[in-house]
Amino acid sequence: MNKLTVNKAAFAAVALTALFALSACDVQKTQEGEMPKVEVTSEGGQLPAYDVETAEVEMGTETRTIEVPTAEIKSADEVRAEEAAEQ
Secondary structure, X not given: OOHHHHHHHHHHHHHHHHHHHHHOOXXXXXXXXXXXXXXXXXXOOEOOOEEEEOOOOOOOOOXXXXXXXXXXXXXXXXXXXXXXXXX
């Protein structure tokens, strides 16, 4: 893989994680916002308040035994010799 492909894959993974995290939230607006009166200096103003309930995530570990396939690695010379023997 080239560097650009790896960067795109990393960006996609981060974007999907962020999308999942944001979709698991329940946001309720609890207070209206108000823009400040702006002159030479600002007066008052208030940002809206929110109650955010995030999804609960339980994490843990477990031990498993899995079979891993083995791979036989042959040199190019070995492959050519086998192909010649088959003919």
